[in-house]
Amino acid sequence: MRRLILMATLVFVLSVFTSNLFAADTFDLVIPLPLTGKQAKFGEMMKRSYEIAAEDINAKGGIKKKKLNLSFEDSGAKPETARAIVENLIDTKKQPIIVGEYTSACAKAVAAVAEERKTPYLVVASADDDITQKNYKYVFRQNPVNAHYSDGIIDFIRNVVKPKTMAILFESSAFGTSGAEAMVKDAEKAGINVLLKEKYEAGSVDFKPLLSKVKAAQPDVLYMVSYVMDASLLMKQIKELRIDAKLFAGGAAGFAIPEFIDNAKDAAEYVITATLWTTQLKYPGAKEYAEKYKKKYGDYPSYHGASAYSALFVTKEALEKAKDWTPDGIRAALKATNTMTAFGPVKFEDKEGYQNQNFSDTFVLQVIKGEHETIWPEKYASKKYLYPIPTWRERR
Amino acid sequence: MTSPQLEVLLQTLIAGLLLGGLYALIGIGMTLIMGVMKIINLAHGELMMVGMYIAYVLFSLFHIDPYLSILIAAPVLFVLGILLQKYLINPVLKVEAIIPENQVILTVGIGMVLANIATIIFSSDYKTTPVEYATKAWYLSDYWKASPIELSLSMPWSVSFCVALIITAALWFFLAKTDMGKSIRATAQDKDAALLMGVNVERMRVFTFGLGSALVGSAGCLFIPIYYLYPDLGGQFTLIAFVITILGGLGSTVGAIVGGLILGVFESLTSTYVGMGWAPVGRFMIFVAALIFVPGGIMSLFRKRRLEK
Numbered sequence A: 001m002r003r004l005i006l007m008a009t010l011v012f013v014l015s016v017f018t019s020n021l022f023a024a025d026t027f028d029l030v031i032p033l034p035l036t037g038k039q040a041k042f043g044e045m046m047k048r049s050y051e052i053a054a055e056d057i058n059a060k061g062g063i064k065k066k067k068l069n070l071s072f073e074d075s076g077a078k079p080e081t082a083r084a085i086v087e088n089l090i091d092t093k094k095q096p097i098i099v100g101e102y103t104s105a106c107a108k109a110v111a112a113v114a115e116e117r118k119t120p121y122l123v124v125a126s127a128d129d130d131i132t133q134k135n136y137k138y139v140f141r142q143n144p145v146n147a148h149y150s151d152g153i154i155d156f157i158r159n160v161v162k163p164k165t166m167a168i169l170f171e172s173s174a175f176g177t178s179g180a181e182a183m184v185k186d187a188e189k190a191g192i193n194v195l196l197k198e199k200y201e202a203g204s205v206d207f208k209p210l211l212s213k214v215k216a217a218q219p220d221v222l223y224m225v226s227y228v229m230d231a232s233l234l235m236k237q238i239k240e241l242r243i244d245a246k247l248f249a250g251g252a253a254g255f256a257i258p259e260f261i262d263n264a265k266d267a268a269e270y271v272i273t274a275t276l277w278t279t280q281l282k283y284p285g286a287k288e289y290a291e292k293y294k295k296k297y298g299d300y301p302s303y304h305g306a307s308a309y310s311a312l313f314v315t316k317e318a319l320e321k322a323k324d325w326t327p328d329g330i331r332a333a334l335k336a337t338n339t340m341t342a343f344g345p346v347k348f349e350d351k352e353g354y355q356n357q358n359f360s361d362t363f364v365l366q367v368i369k370g371e372h373e374t375i376w377p378e379k380y381a382s383k384k385y386l387y388p389i390p391t392w393r394e395r396r
Numbered sequence B: 001m002t003s004p005q006l007e008v009l010l011q012t013l014i015a016g017l018l019l020g021g022l023y024a025l026i027g028i029g030m031t032l033i034m035g036v037m038k039i040i041n042l043a044h045g046e047l048m049m050v051g052m053y054i055a056y057v058l059f060s061l062f063h064i065d066p067y068l069s070i071l072i073a074a075p076v077l078f079v080l081g082i083l084l085q086k087y088l089i090n091p092v093l094k095v096e097a098i099i100p101e102n103q104v105i106l107t108v109g110i111g112m113v114l115a116n117i118a119t120i121i122f123s124s125d126y127k128t129t130p131v132e133y134a135t136k137a138w139y140l141s142d143y144w145k146a147s148p149i150e151l152s153l154s155m156p157w158s159v160s161f162c163v164a165l166i167i168t169a170a171l172w173f174f175l176a177k178t179d180m181g182k183s184i185r186a187t188a189q190d191k192d193a194a195l196l197m198g199v200n201v202e203r204m205r206v207f208t209f210g211l212g213s214a215l216v217g218s219a220g221c222l223f224i225p226i227y228y229l230y231p232d233l234g235g236q237f238t239l240i241a242f243v244i245t246i247l248g249g250l251g252s253t254v255g256a257i258v259g260g261l262i263l264g265v266f267e268s269l270t271s272t273y274v275g276m277g278w279a280p281v282g283r284f285m286i287f288v289a290a291l292i293f294v295p296g297g298i299m300s301l302f303r304k305r306r307l308e309k
Helices: A002-023 A040-059 A079-091 A104-116 A151-161 A174-189 A208-217 A228-241 A258-268 A286-297 A303-321 A327-335 B003-037 B044-062 B070-094 B102-122 B155-177 B179-189 B191-196 B201-223 B231-248 B253-273 B276-293 B298-308
Strands: A026-033 A067-074 A098-100 A121-123 A139-141 A165-171 A193-200 A221-225 A247-250 A272-275 A338-341 A344-351 A354-358 A363-368 A371-376 B137-139 B152-154
Touching (some): A026 A098, A040 A067, A040 A303, A079 A098, A098 A104, A098 A303, A104 A121, A104 A139, A104 A174, A121 A303, A151 A272, A151 A363, A165 A174, A165 A208, A174 A221, A193 B276, A228 A247, A228 A258, A228 B152, A258 A363, A286 A303, A303 A327, A303 A338, B003 B179, B003 B253, B044 B070, B044 B102, B044 B231, B070 B102, B137 B155, B152 B155, B155 B179, B155 B201, B155 B253, B191 B201, B253 B276, B253 B298
Parallel strands (some): A026 A067, A121 A139, A139 A354, A165 A193, A165 A221, A221 A247
Antiparallel strands (some): A272 A363, B137 B152
């Protein structure tokens, strides 16, 4: 017991000592992220992107000559853990701004804490509409809301596919549910009849019972909102059951990352997906970031990474423009943000019932010959879309 | 019933049976350990995860088919199980503790350690073994051109199902016909009587834990071609095994098979006719219902009838 106390004191003294030593010329930013559990894939991509951003920022002199010093805390995509991490950051470490998290459920928990403690929170890739609809003053969101994720897809469907019916499958999370709701509304507006709207539990092994129901309903378009592995499992089992819809569409997330193609292989061909960002876009710094990421980790990042990368630049700008580094000073600076990043233009607006929300274009990707290609809006297209798609029997 | 409805029903039943066969194999390992040691092994799913990682490593380094890797994964898991039992669980069994079930808690700890070791070695990325036959399937209309309905039978799912059946049959043969198997069953039925009859109970326990681990390890190899892999995947399969063990009757092998099949079919039917979001709810409804209405498991129903005769 005495040894334990001794050790605890030692650790405490050491930590006080070291933090004082470096406090002068660094700015410490602790970012909560899911690094274990089912969402770890996204957490890892974002962590790498934050690190690249920090390198770039520090290479150019840091933030007001202070070195940006990043560290990460694993929330395991559990809201209660995320909440505890952020409470600690604000109460004990007095961090004046919170950046991070991935799943909507965690972001909601963090947003509530940030608002309560009056500390600005920059949401990076959590899409649930709700987060910026609660009249929170301190919560800012850089990525578009879920309700707008499918804008590009709806546009594509209306102009090219012109379907009469649609089936929607979504995972039973905040992200999945709000994505499906948004699509139902959009479909109604476009005069498309939604035949089926079914949720499933993420991580399910067997989708075939659900899919055979979809097959019997014979929808023109099958729209799915899923995280990574469910997306490829769904497409594989769709191929197995030979469900021939006119179009298979995914609502970003799991469908928009390279792993989707790696895992679903030929079953991924012709699938379109919404996305918020592609490496083929001409935003300043986008290409450099994508190449740097690819060089380091062997694969191109998806929009999650780009948003994370840009979030640190938005943070940097807010910190530089803030009159002091108090939560309120930073909040005012964030509110005034109007900048161009690798992720696109960032400006926090109050409209359509959202507060401090950034609105930007969304895009449509299609898997063509095993690669994600930008196909819509046409002015951004890197390849002409392939439609109509062949039936499974014809594919072989 | 119209033909599309029939098609949905049949396809659902096929999916349920295939899933159930695999569930059964996961359940049997836990049931065996439960029967002999009287503890629930809550590291069961994590042992399956270890088996899957072995298959994954063998596939990505040496291109060994996941099905063949059973031949390697099963012995490795057997040894791992024996070591766990001998050096971790046995010592705890002997200790007087405040809580009577401390060995169960120990298995939770073992599970966590295994999951975290896997995270350190393999990172928390999803892994798959992209085998060529992953989406191959047989279609009814290919064989019977005039068929009014279209059914498909996935190749990897069917192969996994058949291998699971073969392993289960081999296990049944082992338990019913061999000396060792009989000793294990004797230990499960009555430890003291078995001891008096000259069965080395201690050794049977160690062996059973190894056997249970090997079974769930092979289940892992059967799962990886149709699913994917990440370090935290154990928990959900531990739960499934737990439900099957309760449903089948603690310690009954045949019960585990029946329980697995029932659970698979029930889950599939729930997915189709109630909603896929309800499948986990269905699973636990079965669990609760089994505890209340058939506390001895399905096998107790058969046993009762036999006594009445």
